[in-house]
Amino acid sequence: MSSTGQTDEPTTTYEQAREELADVVRRLEAGGLTLEESLALWERGEELAKLCQHWLDRARERLAAAAPDDADG
Amino acid sequence: MSAPSSPEAPWPVRTVARKVADWIGRLGEVWVEGQVAQLSRRGNAATVFLTLRDPVADLSVPVTCHRDIADRPGLELTEGSRVIVRARPDYYVARGSFSLRATEIRAVGLGELLARIERIRQLLAAEGLFDAVRKRPLPFAPAVVGVITGRDSAAERDVLVTARRRWPAVRFAMHNCAVQGPQAAANVIDGLRRLDADATVEVIVVARGGGSVEDLLPFSDEGLVRAIAACRTPVVTAVGHETDTTLVDHVADVRAATPTDAAHRIVPEIGEQRRLVEGLRNRARHLVTARLEQQERWLESVRTRPVLASPDRLLHGRADDFAQLRTRSRRTVVHRVEGAERDLEHARARVTALSPAATLERGYAVVQRADGALVRDPAEVGDGERLRVRVSGGRLAVVVDREDGEP
Numbered sequence: 001m002s003s004t005g006q007t008d009e010p011t012t013t014y015e016q017a018r019e020e021l022a023d024v025v026r027r028l029e030a031g032g033l034t035l036e037e038s039l040a041l042w043e044r045g046e047e048l049a050k051l052c053q054h055w056l057d058r059a060r061e062r063l064a065a066a067a068p069d070d071a072d073g
Numbered sequence: 074m075s076a077p078s079s080p081e082a083p084w085p086v087r088t089v090a091r092k093v094a095d096w097i098g099r100l101g102e103v104w105v106e107g108q109v110a111q112l113s114r115r116g117n118a119a120t121v122f123l124t125l126r127d128p129v130a131d132l133s134v135p136v137t138c139h140r141d142i143a144d145r146p147g148l149e150l151t152e153g154s155r156v157i158v159r160a161r162p163d164y165y166v167a168r169g170s171f172s173l174r175a176t177e178i179r180a181v182g183l184g185e186l187l188a189r190i191e192r193i194r195q196l197l198a199a200e201g202l203f204d205a206v207r208k209r210p211l212p213f214a215p216a217v218v219g220v221i222t223g224r225d226s227a228a229e230r231d232v233l234v235t236a237r238r239r240w241p242a243v244r245f246a247m248h249n250c251a252v253q254g255p256q257a258a259a260n261v262i263d264g265l266r267r268l269d270a271d272a273t274v275e276v277i278v279v280a281r282g283g284g285s286v287e288d289l290l291p292f293s294d295e296g297l298v299r300a301i302a303a304c305r306t307p308v309v310t311a312v313g314h315e316t317d318t319t320l321v322d323h324v325a326d327v328r329a330a331t332p333t334d335a336a337h338r339i340v341p342e343i344g345e346q347r348r349l350v351e352g353l354r355n356r357a358r359h360l361v362t363a364r365l366e367q368q369e370r371w372l373e374s375v376r377t378r379p380v381l382a383s384p385d386r387l388l389h390g391r392a393d394d395f396a397q398l399r400t401r402s403r404r405t406v407v408h409r410v411e412g413a414e415r416d417l418e419h420a421r422a423r424v425t426a427l428s429p430a431a432t433l434e435r436g437y438a439v440v441q442r443a444d445g446a447l448v449r450d451p452a453e454v455g456d457g458e459r460l461r462v463r464v465s466g467g468r469l470a471v472v473v474d475r476e477d478g479e480p
Contacts, residue, residue, distance in 0.1 A: 014368075018368075018371075018372075021375060022375070025375055025378055025380055025381060028380035028381070028387075029378070029380050035387070035388075038387050039384075039387065042380070042381065042384045042387060045380075045381050046381070049372065049375065049376050049381065052368075052372050053372060056365060056368055056369050056372065059361075059365050060365065063358070063361065063362065063365070
C-alpha cells in the first residue's frame with residue numbers, strides 16, 4: 001500500500017487518501033522501520049497530505065463558486 | 074263522430090285539432106314537479122307563461138296560468154325556483170300548441186329541498202363518488218388553473234387576485250357562466266368539460282360566492298356532481314360560505330371554504346417557498362462547510378504531527394546513533410593502539426634489561442662460533458677455528474691458536 005511516487009490523483013478519492021495518510025502516520029509513529037522504509041513512508045505521507053489538501057481546496061473553490069448570488073433573502 | 078280520414082276524404086285541420094284537444098282534455102289533472110326555467114309576464118296580461126324544466130333530463134314543458142296563481146302572496150315565483158304544479162294538460166287549438174294549464178303552484182319548501190339533496194347525496198355516496206380514495210392530490214404549482222365562476226364576480230376576483238399574489242407565474246383558463254338559476258348547472262358542466270379537455274389545465278376551480286340555499290341549488294345538481302367525478306383534472310370547489318355545504322363539495326378533490334381559500338390551496342406562496350428554499354440552501358451550505366472545516370482541521374493536525382512535519386527528526390536520532398557508534402569505534406581503536414604502545418614500551422624495557430650490552434660495557438666479551446653458538450668452554454673449539462668476538466664497541470674476528478695458550 002505504500003507504493004510511493006505514483007500520481008494517482010484522478011483515481012484516489014479524498015477518503016482513500018485520508019485513510020492511507022492516517023495509516024502512514026500510524027506506522028511512522030510506531031517506529032521499528034528501516035531508514036529507507038521510513039523515508040519512503042514519509043514521502044508517501046507528504047504526497048497523500050498534498051492530495052487531501054488538493055481535494056479540500058477544490059471543495060472550497062466549488063463552495064465559493066456556488067455562493068448565493070441572488071439579492072433577496 | 075267523424076268518418077275515418079283517407080286521401081279522398083281528408084279531415085280539415087279544425088277536426089284534427091279538436092280531436093287532439095278532446096283527447097288531451099280527457100287526461101285530467103296531474104301534479105308535476107320541476108324548475109322554473111323561464112317566467113314571462115306580458116304587461117298586464119291575465120296569463121303568465123312559464124317554462125317548467127326537468128332538472129335531470131334535458132327537456133321542458135310550457136306552463137300557463139292565471140296571473141293570480143303566479144302572483145299568489147308567499148309564492149315569490151322566480152326563475153330557478155323549484156315548484157310543484159297542479160295542472161291540466163291543455164291543447165290550445167288556435168295555435169296547435171301544448172301546455173299545462175296550472176291551477177295551483179306551490180314552491181318546494183326549504184326542508185323539502187334539503188331532504189331531496191340529502192337523498193341524492195346518499196345515492197351518490199352509495200355509489201362511492203365521495204370516497205376518500207377517489208380524491209386526487211393537487212399539483213404543487215400549476216402553470217394553468219381553470220376557473221369556472223360568474224363573470225366579474227367577487228369569487229372570480231378573490232381567486233385571481235389571491236392566486237396571482239401568491240404565485241405570480243400562474244395563468245388562468247377562464248370559463249365565465251351563470252352560477253345560479255336554471256342554466257347554472259348545465260353551464261358549469263360545459264365549463265368543466267371544456268377545461269378538462271384542455272391538457273394545459275392542471276387544476277380546475279369552481280367558485281361562487283355565498284347565497285341562499287336556492288341560489289346554491291345548482292351546485293347540488295346530480296348531473297354536475299357526476300361531471301366533477303368524471304373529470305380527469307383535479308377539481309377544487311369553493312361554493313358559498315364555509316357553512317354552506319353543497320354536493321359538489323363532497324365530490325371535489327379539495328373543498329375550499331371560500332374562493333380566497335381556494336387560491337391558497339391551488340398555488341403555493343412564493344415568498345414562503347423562497348424562504349423554504351433559502352433555508353434549505355443555507356442548511357446545506359453550513360453542513361458542507363462544517364464538514365469541510367472539520368476535514369481541514371484533521372489534515373492540519375496530521376500534517377503537524379512530528380513524523381510528518383519534521384522529517385529531519387527521522388534522521389536526527391539516526392545521526393546521533395551514527396556519531397555515537399563512530400565515537401565508540403574511534404575510542405576503541407585508540408585504546409587498542411595505546412595498549413600496544415604500552416606493551417611495546419614494556420617489552421623494550423625488558424629487552425634493555427636483559428641485554429648483555431651493559432656487561433659488554435664493563436669489558437666482557439662474547440665469543441661465538443661461525444654458526445652463532447656461544448663458546449663457553451675452550452674444548453668446544455678447534456685449533457685454527459675462526460670465531461667472532463663481540464665486545465661493547467663492536468665485533469672482531471679471531472682465529473684460535475692452541476700453541477699460544479694452555480690446552
